[in-house]
Amino acid sequence: MHGSGLIDMLWFLLASVLAVPLFRRFGLSAVLGYLFVGLLLGPYGFAVISDPDSTLAISELGVVMMLFVIGLELSPPRLWQMRHRIFVAGSVQVLLSAALLYAALLAFGLRWQSAAIVALALALSSTAVVLQLLAERKQLNSAHGKAAFGILLFQDIAAIPLLAAIPLLGHAQSESEHFTGGMALYAILVLLLMILLGRHVMRYLFRAVAWTQMREIFTAMALLLVIGTGWIMHSVGLSMGLGAFVAGVLMADSEFRHEIEAQVEPFKGLLLGLFFISVGMTVNLTTVASSPLLIAAGVLFLMAIKAVVLLMIGKWQSRIGLRESALLAATMAMGGEFAFVVFADSVRFGLIDALLRDRLVAIVGVSMALTPLLLMAMQAYFKRHPAETAAPVYDSIEDGHPRVVIAGFGRMGQIVGRMLGARKIPFIALENSVDQVALSRKFGNMIYFGDPARLEVLQSAHIATAEMLIITADDPETNLKIARLAKRHYPNLRIIARARNRQHAFRLMDMGVAAIRETLHSSVEIGKMAFIGLGIRHERAEEYARLFLEHDEHILAEQYLVHDNEAALIASAEEAYRELEALFDADRLDRPDTDQP
Template structure:
């Protein structure tokens, strides 16, 4: 069993490594692997009770499989069935076949080939999904292919975890074990899914009625670990039960809340799992066989790239998109480590082969962000058709806007962008809309709307859209990071061009204004003001007075509307950011530190907190000055993030 000093060592080293790796924009998983390598038995050997740590880390795989089950959606699978069960299936099968053939040629068994092929076929869902989000490429053609293949790879882990344990047996026993495992899996899945679908919604409704975050979390752990234990008792893996639990909960209305609640457990335990994987890495052995490791790395990247390129082309992708998809998916992934851990436990492959593949997977994950970063340059360098298509696209866009001046550039043609365009048409104002969804662009353009395919976050696209001649640019999508990229390009191309940005609420308002936005429109606040306008009109308040009130509210950056008092019901709302600024009221009782002191003396603003109002003898004074002196019985209303509010409350009340 792992001792407390061992666990403290693991936690301390993990915290430091994650901070370092995040600071250089590398995945935290690599930090965990490095920690495990350094403190493991093959390096400094600082860990006692390795078996206990490994047993604890197995729960990381359980919660990871549970998260995959939560993402399992039949409508989503059906919508992407051609990519998932076509391209994804062929990618995994082709990788298995090639690896099995190569290892068979060097004298290893086909069982070892299938097991290692499964590990090498995987790509990193966590890393690639994050990169697709950051680069706004989820809806791009290669983005859909990458997500479809990743989804199938995640699903393929389940049968691999069932089949691989039988590979250590004799051929006769192996066939029996595989058949029995599959039969058990079908029976358990059928019973659980048939009855579970009916029971899970009702059970979670009963639990949710308690309105207790603690009770809800305990129930999630009970369901997850309970089903994992059930499948383990049936002779299957813990991971399969967790996967089934995720599937069951994914069909309920509580899916998103469960996903948020389980994330801390999953991330911490997965971190421990990757630490134990790092402990498996025999650095002296790897360094002594560096040519072999580099050969495996080159073969991994080269073979997966070639297979993915050919398969993507087979499914109708252009040379450029196929090359881009292949570059994204050629590196290894975290599930490869899960399968390697199982192989190491069963001693399916020689130690040297396991170490070489383990080291190659680590190096490939280090290279993955770099490959993605340079993927566009590589594609434009080697795929002539891509360069030609990009040039034609920009030329077509520039040609359509060449004679247009003082027009409006609309970035994003979703619902908000289309509403904007219709207002422009009604007022006979010229506009050019840019969007990355090819289907939406095709249908809208066919209907005669002036929308073109293009990434507004790219400088050359904005140039082709005539930003230098435009009168205003509208960012209609609510993505702060992408909006900042657009603002940066606009500032360089035409610094005096007013840019109006849409955001969901006031959380990013200041950030976008600092980035150069002329106007920031927080959706939630503007909707509240429209509701207030209707209410005040019916209450008899003159329309001119209401409009002037709203004008003043906008002039001061919606100060009067910022923040909210959070209640118990908000705890279950996954749409709320837990670090979002909120309102909090504090009663100054006799003996409170703030009594007799001014707001300026207390300097709570240094803590990142703003005093929005003070209520004294039922009279509410908004925006008090620094000279305001507090009295016993005052109620102070604060605005800030939860941590800052706690610090401010302590300063106001300390005795």
């Protein structure tokens, strides 16, 4: 590595390590921290980095790897299910935003060719920034997160014909630079060939590499897959990111998916950080300072136009609610990194001049920097003004003679229900998740939508005549709330409740509820299998498991008496461990573990 490149890398690492944790410490986005680092290090800041263009070219691999990892999460059937969000919502967003921006740019004096290209470029949002912001806030699976992801996928697809249109509308430097119809057909054939053959070829290669049992070769193969598919697509005029995304989708249901993701993830994170730094370096502070009102007006107009369109899409097309639609609009109203490529090509083909390019780059860069702050302000407002939600309409329950009521019908509740159903013991299950209710009813379970933490719901489930209430909800606090409510109104009702841990069990025992720790028996079963695997006879392993359970139940009852005294509880735990060792030793002396002499 050349000395200047090494020094640049040291500056990148030092500035990131100092700035990004500081931004996170004050509750700001890591993306904003990276952009700030880019502003400081770039040619319009302290000019520490000598060649920001080469850095941006390398860092774009971070976006490519991010799209590959996203593809790994989307198998072809799931992608087909998202077709409405991708093609309908995505096309409406791009075309409507571009049309409004196009009209404004024509009024600003641009030729129709230039206005069309610039409007389409500004209509696209930053895939890297949007997905990073959603991931930071754990909102990728939220309603607005899913809508944003579908629109972003369409934007990545729309970027391909946009690049092809630039030389056609501009003044190409040579005939070889035109993206002809033959080249387009060739690109489509290569893409189809990769989809049809790539899945089998890639799996065969990964099986061969996995056979070597060398992790570094597997890592090299994972990187080769991402960069290689990206290069193939780029060589035929398509997006590198699209190629990597397709490769990820093809490997989404393979046995190597999780290992590939683990190998690519560290590189993706580092290169994405470098990408955001590079974007920060492209913001021309001199241009912003020379025309602050013009840049501010451009940023405001761009984000306002796109926000209105996205709000309409969320509210009326995606049907995700007003607040979710507002979050969708705030997240995606910015410009995107792809605009930098479009603006550079537009200058090369004579569509816009260098001054307009600098102003447009500044508008896009500032919009990207403002988005994390806008999201923070919006979420702070939502926190201070919580939405007034209408009371849910719970199911009416007609079954009048259940012997058991099950509160919560997740993984544990379903097992209990299957056991009761097998013995034809009538029960009613209450679940507060609409999705879980719909799924369980497909399998013929007697389950109703209702919140078991509400007295009227328990009463409608005929809890007064039931013999038992079984509480299997996932959340410990919900379990305690249901148990407390039932005990207060039906003190003679027998209640069995799922407990997360010993402390949760103690709180249930305070109310006279039988507490079953959710991982106890499965953990004992694993321990028993470990004994057998280590050569201990099956009946001896069974005996050890029985002894452990009896001893643990005895200790739980003893510790319950002192669970409010931490020192006594610790002393009891230490004594219990010594007792268990002595118990196992005594049993082993009476009967040996193995048949060996």
